[in-house]
Amino acid sequence: MKLLRCAGAVAVATTMTLSGTLAHADPAPPVAEPYTLQELVGPYPSDLPARGTFIPVLDGFTGIRDTRPDLMQRNLDRTVEINNGASAVAQQRALFDSNHERLVSLSDGFGEGLGEAFRTALHEGRLPKVQALLGGELSRAVGIANLSLLEKQHWSNPRPFEVAPDRIHYYFGDGVSGAADPYAEVGGTSSYPSGHTSSSYLIGILLADMLPELAPQILTRASEVGNSRIVLGVHYPLDVMGGRIMGHAAAADRLSDPAFARLVDEAAAELRAALEWSVGEPLDEYISSDTPYRPIGTALAEYNERMTYGFDRIDPSMTNDIPAEAAVLLRGVAPDLTDDERLDILRRTAIPAGYPLDQAGPNGGWLRIDLAAAYEAV
Structure with a gap:
C-alpha cells in the first residue's frame, strides 16, 4: 500500500498506510458513530449568514472597483506576478488544491506524520462526523449559504485569465486521473470573492478549533x-482577501x-481520539516530534503576507474595531477566557486599519484579524 505525494502536497491513494510501525494502546480503533439524520438536517440558525448575506462585510470592494482604477490595475498586475513567477512546486500544489477537497489539502497543516494518520483514518471511514461536517463542497459546515454564490452574482467581476488571457500562464494536470480543467471549470463566472478561499478558511478555522495545538499551521x-x-x-489577490473575510465571518x-x-465539539472528540489511537501516544507528545508543515516563524510570516499581498494602506486614517462576534474564533485555544479577553488578543495581534477591502463602521475590521498570530499569542 502506498501514499502518493505531489510536490509536497499529499494525494489520497486508493489504499494507504502510515509509515513506520505504530504501537496502539488499544487493539481496535475507537468506535465512531456518525451524526443522526436529524443532527445533519437541523436546521440551524447559522445555516444562513447572520447578515442575510456576506455582502455587507465584503462591500469594501465596491468603492475600489468604482473609484480606484489604479488599484484594480495593481490587483491584476499582482496576479500576473504571482502566476508568472510560480515555481514548479507552487504550480503543482495549486493544481492539487484545485483537484482535491479542502479537508485533504488542509491536512498538510497537521504535520507530516499526523497528516498521514488523518488521511488514513478518513480513507478507512473512521471519521464519519469530521467527513460529514467538513468534507466536500457541500459539507454540513459549508452548505449552500456559504458557497459565495450570491456574493459573486452581486459583483459579477471577470476573472484574470479572461480579462488578460495573454498575460496569464495556464497550468493543467498534476498527475491525478480525470483532473478537471481549472479554467473551463470557472470560465464565465465571477471572481469576487474566492469561494475556494472562503470555504478553506471556514473549514480551516473549524479544524483549528478542534486542534488548537496546530492552529497556526492549519490556518497557514x-x-x-x-x-x-x-x-x-483564476483569482486576484483582492478575491482571496475577500474570501478570507467571508470565511472568518462564516466560522464566527x-x-x-x-x-x-x-x-463541532463532537467531531473534535472523534478526531482527537482517532488520531491518538493512530499514533499511539498523546497528541501533544506526538506533535512535538513530528515534522511540521512549516516552522512556526515561517507559518506566521506567510499567513501575514497573504493578508494584504503587499498592497499599501489606502486609508491610513480609517478607524474601526475587531468585530465583537469574532471573539468566538478563539474559543478552541482559549476556552476559559471571556469574550472581552479574546477580543483583546485579536486586537493586539491585528494589522492596522485601512488596507484594501477594510471598512469603517460595524462591517469593518474583519480584514484586520491575523488569526494565526492570535492563536500563537494565547
Whole structure:
C-alpha cells in the first residue's frame, strides 16, 4: 500500500498506510458513530449568514472597483506576478488544491506524520462526523449559504485569465486521473470573492478549533489554498482577501450557534481520539516530534503576507474595531477566557486599519484579524 505525494502536497491513494510501525494502546480503533439524520438536517440558525448575506462585510470592494482604477490595475498586475513567477512546486500544489477537497489539502497543516494518520483514518471511514461536517463542497459546515454564490452574482467581476488571457500562464494536470480543467471549470463566472478561499478558511478555522495545538499551521495551509487560486490565474489577490473575510465571518456564525457548535465539539472528540489511537501516544507528545508543515516563524510570516499581498494602506486614517462576534474564533485555544479577553488578543495581534477591502463602521475590521498570530499569542 502506498501514499502518493505531489510536490509536497499529499494525494489520497486508493489504499494507504502510515509509515513506520505504530504501537496502539488499544487493539481496535475507537468506535465512531456518525451524526443522526436529524443532527445533519437541523436546521440551524447559522445555516444562513447572520447578515442575510456576506455582502455587507465584503462591500469594501465596491468603492475600489468604482473609484480606484489604479488599484484594480495593481490587483491584476499582482496576479500576473504571482502566476508568472510560480515555481514548479507552487504550480503543482495549486493544481492539487484545485483537484482535491479542502479537508485533504488542509491536512498538510497537521504535520507530516499526523497528516498521514488523518488521511488514513478518513480513507478507512473512521471519521464519519469530521467527513460529514467538513468534507466536500457541500459539507454540513459549508452548505449552500456559504458557497459565495450570491456574493459573486452581486459583483459579477471577470476573472484574470479572461480579462488578460495573454498575460496569464495556464497550468493543467498534476498527475491525478480525470483532473478537471481549472479554467473551463470557472470560465464565465465571477471572481469576487474566492469561494475556494472562503470555504478553506471556514473549514480551516473549524479544524483549528478542534486542534488548537496546530492552529497556526492549519490556518497557514488555508492561506496557501487561497494563494493557489492566484497561482492558477483564476483569482486576484483582492478575491482571496475577500474570501478570507467571508470565511472568518462564516466560522464566527457557526461557532456562535450553540447547537451547531455541539456538532463541532463532537467531531473534535472523534478526531482527537482517532488520531491518538493512530499514533499511539498523546497528541501533544506526538506533535512535538513530528515534522511540521512549516516552522512556526515561517507559518506566521506567510499567513501575514497573504493578508494584504503587499498592497499599501489606502486609508491610513480609517478607524474601526475587531468585530465583537469574532471573539468566538478563539474559543478552541482559549476556552476559559471571556469574550472581552479574546477580543483583546485579536486586537493586539491585528494589522492596522485601512488596507484594501477594510471598512469603517460595524462591517469593518474583519480584514484586520491575523488569526494565526492570535492563536500563537494565547
